[in-house]
Amino acid sequence: MRLRIRRTLAAAAALAALGTLATACQDSAKPDTPAAGPAATAPSGASASASAPGSESALARAQKHVQKFASCEDMSTDPKDPRLPSAEFTNVGKWGVTERGVCSDKTGHGEIVVYATPDMKAFQQAYKDHSEARRGAGETDYGLFSRVIVGKDFVVTPTRTKTAVALVDSDLRVLTCHPSYFPPDGYHREKALVEGCSLGDFVNSTDGEGSRNLEVPRDPSTEGPEKPGQPATGSLGLPSAGSLAELKKLVHPHSVDCTNMSTQDAAVRSIDYKPVIEGDPRAWGVKERAVCGDLAGERRAHNLNWLDVVSDMRTLQTRAKAAQLADLKDDGRLMATGSKLMVGTNVAVETNSPSIRHGLYQLQFLYLNCEPGFNAPAGYRLEKSLVEGCVLTNFER
Structure with missing residues (x-):
């Protein structure tokens, strides 16, 4: 498993954009x-x-x-x-x-x-x-x-x-x-x-009404002038893992609680926890998938998060983009119970928990955001995704 973990204040700042959004x-x-x-x-x-x-x-x-x-x-x-x-x-x-x-x-x-x-x-x-x-x-x-x-x-x-x-x-x-x-x-x-x-003369804000950030997403593979707090390639890197076992070791217990993990029940969902991937995960470019959390028993399923080892990241991001745009189409908002796709180089985590996403940001996972016109305030990562119209970021409104 290859992982470049560099904790940055930008990631810590992401916490502000989450729970205390202010x-x-x-x-x-x-x-x-x-x-x-x-x-x-x-x-x-x-x-x-x-x-x-x-x-x-x-x-x-x-x-x-x-x-x-x-x-x-x-x-x-x-x-x-x-x-x-x-x-x-x-x-x-x-x-x-x-x-x-x-x-x-x-x-x-x-x-x-x-x-x-x-x-x-x-x-x-x-x-x-x-x-x-x-x-x-x-x-x-x-x-x-x-x-x-x-x-x-x-x-x-x-x-x-x-x-x-x-x-x-x-x-x-x-x-x-x-x-x-x-x-x-x-x-x-x-x-x-x-x-x-x-x-x-730049007003930094999490409410979307601050000064406009005119910078465009950076391509991590493109060399360029070094940015403050960033390497010359413009990216702090993304995490990777060779198997579900390695991915579990990476995220548990730092972010995702995988005390209970199941590959057989990976398609499970509940009224409060909706995964990103629907149907056959292989059609989404995923070769291994598991669910962590408490499956239905005396209580309905809860604390659900999904781990994915990805064979085709472009396909996964393309399918996730279509699902995200379909969700936005009705009222311009994402479903509160719907998970966000957090990606690495060949791994992904699906979660609807802001606190878990904050932990994943510190592990250098980034959120696939396909909202039209989205941009991030200064101090947050903003990088190109593998599909047009989406970015990878650690900023959430």
């Missing part, structure tokens, strides 16, 4: 992502946020600037304003913040929290420290989907992704302090005021 806006709903623009790269001492006597407040100036690009109405500095997030990452007197307010994003149907700071470097350092602490506590994707947007002497955290995109189309920039974050080609990335953070 922390919804990862402190955006609780401000999680400060952004910073070119103005924020000026030396911290150069930005004078404090207001001179009788002059307009720094918060009011920030609101006027934001209003050039987004809706920011009814500004309030009341600490008990119900529009404020229930759990914020900072407040007045911390992180160099001198004023804080919240305004209504009436166009985007959300809110924007605005922080004024005369010391942008102090704010960025505090946000970096906060992000590292959250990741150290187990939130490995924290900060990857930053929605913290900074200017020269203020920071805004919109609750709506589309509003964040509108703001970075200006001179404001997203502040990101995640070690595995790299924007796709076509977007800018520059140094922030502290090491380990960057400023950019």
